[in-house]
Amino acid sequence: MDEHEHPHVATVGSYVVIFLILVALTVLTVFTALSPLGHWHAPVALGIAVVKATLVFLFFMHLLHSPKLTWLVAGGTFVWLGIMFALTLADYWSRGIVGRYQ
Amino acid sequence: MSTVAYSPPKAEPIPVAGDYGPETRVDYINCAWGVRSWLLTVDHKRIALLYLFAITAMFFLGGAFAVLIRIELLTPKSDLFEPDTYNRMFTMHGIVMTFFFLIPGVPSVLGNFLLPIMLGAKDLAFPKLNLASWYIYILGCLLTLAGIIWGGIDTGWTFYTPYSTRSAHTSVMPVAVGVLVLGFSSILTALNFIVTTHTMRAPGLTWFKLPLFVWSSYATSLVVMLGTPVITTTLVLVAVERFAGVGIFDPKAGGDPVLFQHLFWFYSHPAVYIMILPAMGVISELVTAFSRKTIFGYQFVAFASMAIAVFGFLVWGHHMFVSGQSPYASTIFSLISYVVAIPSAVKVFNWTATLYKGSISWATPMLYAIGFIGLFTIGGLTGLVLASPPVDVHVTDTYFVVAHFHYVMVGGTIMAYMGGLHYWWPKMTGRMYPEGWAKAAALLVFFGFNLTFFPQFLVGYAGMNRRYASYVDEFQVLNVLSTAGASILGFGFLLPFGYFGWSLRYAKAAGPNPWGATGLEWTTESPPPPHNFEVTPTVTLPPYEYATHN
Numbered sequence: 001m002d003e004h005e006h007p008h009v010a011t012v013g014s015y016v017v018i019f020l021i022l023v024a025l026t027v028l029t030v031f032t033a034l035s036p037l038g039h040w041h042a043p044v045a046l047g048i049a050v051v052k053a054t055l056v057f058l059f060f061m062h063l064l065h066s067p068k069l070t071w072l073v074a075g076g077t078f079v080w081l082g083i084m085f086a087l088t089l090a091d092y093w094s095r096g097i098v099g100r101y102q
Numbered sequence: 103m104s105t106v107a108y109s110p111p112k113a114e115p116i117p118v119a120g121d122y123g124p125e126t127r128v129d130y131i132n133c134a135w136g137v138r139s140w141l142l143t144v145d146h147k148r149i150a151l152l153y154l155f156a157i158t159a160m161f162f163l164g165g166a167f168a169v170l171i172r173i174e175l176l177t178p179k180s181d182l183f184e185p186d187t188y189n190r191m192f193t194m195h196g197i198v199m200t201f202f203f204l205i206p207g208v209p210s211v212l213g214n215f216l217l218p219i220m221l222g223a224k225d226l227a228f229p230k231l232n233l234a235s236w237y238i239y240i241l242g243c244l245l246t247l248a249g250i251i252w253g254g255i256d257t258g259w260t261f262y263t264p265y266s267t268r269s270a271h272t273s274v275m276p277v278a279v280g281v282l283v284l285g286f287s288s289i290l291t292a293l294n295f296i297v298t299t300h301t302m303r304a305p306g307l308t309w310f311k312l313p314l315f316v317w318s319s320y321a322t323s324l325v326v327m328l329g330t331p332v333i334t335t336t337l338v339l340v341a342v343e344r345f346a347g348v349g350i351f352d353p354k355a356g357g358d359p360v361l362f363q364h365l366f367w368f369y370s371h372p373a374v375y376i377m378i379l380p381a382m383g384v385i386s387e388l389v390t391a392f393s394r395k396t397i398f399g400y401q402f403v404a405f406a407s408m409a410i411a412v413f414g415f416l417v418w419g420h421h422m423f424v425s426g427q428s429p430y431a432s433t434i435f436s437l438i439s440y441v442v443a444i445p446s447a448v449k450v451f452n453w454t455a456t457l458y459k460g461s462i463s464w465a466t467p468m469l470y471a472i473g474f475i476g477l478f479t480i481g482g483l484t485g486l487v488l489a490s491p492p493v494d495v496h497v498t499d500t501y502f503v504v505a506h507f508h509y510v511m512v513g514g515t516i517m518a519y520m521g522g523l524h525y526w527w528p529k530m531t532g533r534m535y536p537e538g539w540a541k542a543a544a545l546l547v548f549f550g551f552n553l554t555f556f557p558q559f560l561v562g563y564a565g566m567n568r569r570y571a572s573y574v575d576e577f578q579v580l581n582v583l584s585t586a587g588a589s590i591l592g593f594g595f596l597l598p599f600g601y602f603g604w605s606l607r608y609a610k611a612a613g614p615n616p617w618g619a620t621g622l623e624w625t626t627e628s629p630p631p632p633h634n635f636e637v638t639p640t641v642t643l644p645p646y647e648y649a650t651h652n
Contacts, residue, residue, distance in 0.1 A: 084332065
């Protein structure tokens with residue numbers, strides 16, 4: 001089907017459901033922040049954030065029913081985010097190596 | 103709609119006044135009158151002129167700070183300004199020139215005016231968004247001006263932490279918010295360019311028939327879209343730390359100041375390419391038009407723009423060799439920095455090869471283009487010197503670095519901007535500019551520029567630090583030469599301001615194609631009608647078909 005001719009129309013109900021899920025995940029983030037998770041605090045909080053962001057991309061930003069070019073653009077932004085993280089971490093993770101050989 | 107086949111236009115004799123009276127037909131300038139018709143316009147050509155006025159004002163503001171800096175540096179002691187005031191001067195010079203002139207300059211003025219016409223379209227894809235981006239730009243300017251008046255800012259244009267989060271007691275936030283707001287203007291313009299290039303090309307205008315200015319504008323827009331959100335987020339993080347005390351960059355609160363530099367340069371190094379890539383597109387147009395030849399290696403030049411856009415994102419760490427960054431990371435950034443020089447060199451070689459056996463004419467735009475090639479090459483090669491960590495450590499924060507980036511920014515971007523402005527001035531206004539005055543100005547800019555910045559390579563390599571109001575006596579001769587050059591350069595920039603204004607009323611009328619150049623913009627009237635073309639053009643020939651034309 002040509003998406004330009006017959007765009008997918010989401011119902012108001014589906015938006016409300018996604019909104020409620022996002023609210024629930026926000027409550028869960030607060031709950032986990034107050035829980036004794038030790039080193040798992042950051043991974044859990046980031047995991048919940050990734051799920052929330054994915055829901056926003058797929059439904060509120062209409063990625064789920066978008067053409068492949070839109071997926072390519074969205075994917076490209078994540079590649080660039082990956083570049084930023086990878087080369088920044090290349091600095092942080094290799095700082096310890098310097099001391100090891102001095 | 104009916105269509106007309108596009109073929110290379112013939113060279114015309116320069117018309118005399120009255121031959122093409124702009125007032126005898128409806129064009130984008132005389133189609134509506136009054137301030138309201140300009141402030142609410144959605145015509146890309148009018149919006150380009152709105153940008154031209156605003157950006158010229160910011161250029162002269164940034165230039166005024168440069169004049170004050172150079173006057174202070176005439177003598178070794180800080181006798182004109184207190185050191186704190188001097189800090190504000192160079193910071194505001196850098197911020198105004200970088201964010202409010204160099205980054206938006208070529209895309210917002212020349213890109214806005216030309217991109218739809220070069221594509222054979224009536225306008226950009228989102229005309230209202232285009233107007234919105236101009237208002238957002240103005241809002242960013244006003245916020246920054248408020249900050250400048252309300253105490254100024256002394257962090258350097260880089261907003262480095264902890265200056266920007268703790269030490270600075272100046273108007274950091276109004277200026278930072280101004281820059282942040284400006285980013286949205288850039289993003290909207292880039293979005294408009296990308297969508298327009300994809301969806302609004304004239305029949306027959308395939309990707310490899312696009313003018314190289316369009317290719318470079320497209321590549322620039324990708325860099326803007328991918329990079330600008332990072333600087334926006336980074337400035338928000340500075341505000342969060344400054345006002346809420348959240349530890350992001352402050353080590354005492356668990357943060358890391360080097361993280362700011364990573365985030366800042368992830369945008370700001372590609373921003374160098376945001377400034378220079380559109381300028382390179384202008385040069386491709388000028389070199390072909392004034393040597394009457396097809397560009398040498400069209401596809402290589404086009405792909406070089408895309409390669410610069412991609413590799414430009416991988417080299418930011420070469421700004422951080424003395425920041426405490428790991429030497430291993432510095433080695434990686436250094437190697438990739440050498441790689442990014444390759445596509446830039448491809449362009450320089452291809453422009454030079456285009457000149458070979460060309461029928462070269464020395465009109466003013468060509469003087470700027472030739473100046474660009476020489477000065478950008480010096481700027482680029484000294485960039486390679488700085489990409490080598492052992493040398494960079496020696497000259498970090500010296501005037502060698504200042505000279506290097508001015509050779510790229512002024513010798514590159516501004517030379518191309520001026521060349522492009524002269525080249526398309528007849529198209530924009532329907533009037534020729536006075537060639538003699540323009541050539542004199544171009545030569546003054548070239549000699550003034552070199553006299554200003556070449557001594558800075560020498561004084562920098564000898565060890566003079568940047569960002570100080572005072573220096574040791576032995577550096578004075580070179581600084582006096584530099585200030586003398588700056589006064590010539592300033593005069594060279596003021597001249598066009600006068601004769602462009604004069605030309606609007608008194609100069610010869612320009613025909614549709616005063617240069618006998620190829621490209622869709624030269625097939626329509628000067629100034630163009632409100633919707634650019636009377637009939638939608640159909641493109642059948644490759645770009646720069648001067649062989650057929652000749």
